[in-house]
Amino acid sequence: MAYLLQHLLTDSAARRPDRPAVAAGDRSLTYSELDGLSNQVARVLIAQGVAPGDRVGVLAPKSAASVVGIFGALKAGACYVPLDPSAPAGRLSTIMRDSGIAVVLADLEKAPGAAALAGSVPQLRSVIVVGPHWGHEGEGAAAAPPPGLAVVPWDAVLAEPGGAVTGNPAIETDLAYILYTSGSTGIPKGVMISHRSSLTFVAWAAAYAGLGEQDRVCSPAPLHFDLSIFDIFATCRAAACMVVVPERAPMFPVRLVEQMEKERISVWYSVPSVLTMLVTYGNLAGFDLSRLRTVIFAGEVFPVKHLGGLMAALPHARYLNWYGPTETNVCTAFEVPGGGPPDPVPIGKACANTDVFAVASDGRRVSRPGEVGELYVRGPSLMQGYWGQPGKTQEVLVPNPFQAAYHETAYRTGDLVTQDVDGNYVYLGRQDGMVKTRGYRVELGEVEAALYGHPAIHEAVVLPIPDELLGSRLRAVICVDGPSGLTREEVLDHCRRRLPGYMVPDVVEFCETLPRTSNGKVDRARLAGAR
């Protein structure tokens, strides 16, 4: 019985050892190879002192190598923490210190960068290289690592036995991974997901998408984005093939569509903005995507115009809208009817083994279509909490207000919803300062906190600018202290050193004073109108 994520791999490797598990460019791995290599990685991790429950960083793009590393970390009883390879070093070291990462799995390209983080991450003691120079081990030997840091090359991993790692004491409520997301006070929040929580989603998702071993599943979402849980683990559960495309593939839509045709992709999962790029710039009519049978999108609202365009261009596919904050995996789903998308596209009904309900501002449970409330989620798919932030956790993981008989936890999404006459939930907006850009969550407060870190900035407000392609762009309005001569370039440079690219403001404006409401708060509504 699979009660840990890595059991999905050992089961599929036992049933279908020679089926392709991962296809990444010209490198592919069978289930048997993926199982054996990840056993070798697990042995190295254990030899490096990784104990059950430890957090292991993964600093690499999505690739055959990083999937080997992820399963290796899980088989060692550890919890993996994906580290965005394109994030600034300062943010990576913040996350590594916060989660107490002592061992990092990195690909050959990122290994020197991982080693360089030792200066700002005192507890870091090992960097283990996973791939990617398959068959050319020993190449690219890094410069001498800093004192006290062990760098384990890939050929040392390959020297380990590939048989099953036994004696793993992990249980289903132990952590499988921590995904860091934007935090409103300026510190990223580590969403802790257990094996049970992830498997609840994975089992539902594989069944809902009807995954079978002939499927070729692709998602361009990077490892630190929760969409990647589907194409890594649901694919593995079905003994299907995970097709990896470079993370920058969506930049060049025609090339991506060409690759989808060549790789015979049958199931696609991405944020809507990537699909909007494909339907706008992808020349879909010029390629044969007849094998694409299911298109899944999540992470933000899909503008109906573009979804309709996509469905007209590829009418043979199923279109599934999945909804769920990282804290809940996915909690609702809606299958878009073939006749064309309703406007707006509902987020649908609760997934299997999950319940959702909406609570009105007076505390009553929403019971009639059209009533508005905050969406709550209950069930085993919920996170364990935010790593090291019990206060933040208590704000969102609350006692279920409608369960009097025993203690039950529910997650407050902060999302306002209503229900349509068919019982489908419809997303209306946020209660707080969180916006989405390209599916990424951005807490406006985290961007503001970064701006306040500049000595010349007296006050700063960040506002979303609605954008059809991206969801939102970010506009910063800044008051400076005296005649500082602060320029827009300096502000952007300051942000880029602290924030991932998607959180850097697109527009920077300066003003003498910020408009205030009568109770002294910054008048965001007036600022938003002043464009």
Add this chain to the structure above:
Amino acid sequence: MEELQDTMEVTQLEAVINDYISREFVQDATLLPLANTTPLLETGVLDSLSLLRLVLFVQERFGIVVDDVDLVPEHFASVDAICAYLRSGTGGTAAHGEGHG
């Protein structure tokens, strides 16, 4: 894509593109001043967001239309590559570009 006017001198076009990219997108200060041969994709200077903004910029600045089939890595690999693409005019793109853009 329509032909760029010949009045745009060689260095001038490079300077406009280089200046825009340096100002808007370069995050890594060690890349500045930006060379016209610096790889823009491997270094992460261009990502999906900045590429779209660059396309909008050249479309507005030069009054041209970048066809979907022209949105390929070879045309955006460096400042030099972008300028070579902008100068290439319609040759080789019109046959694929009908009905899009």
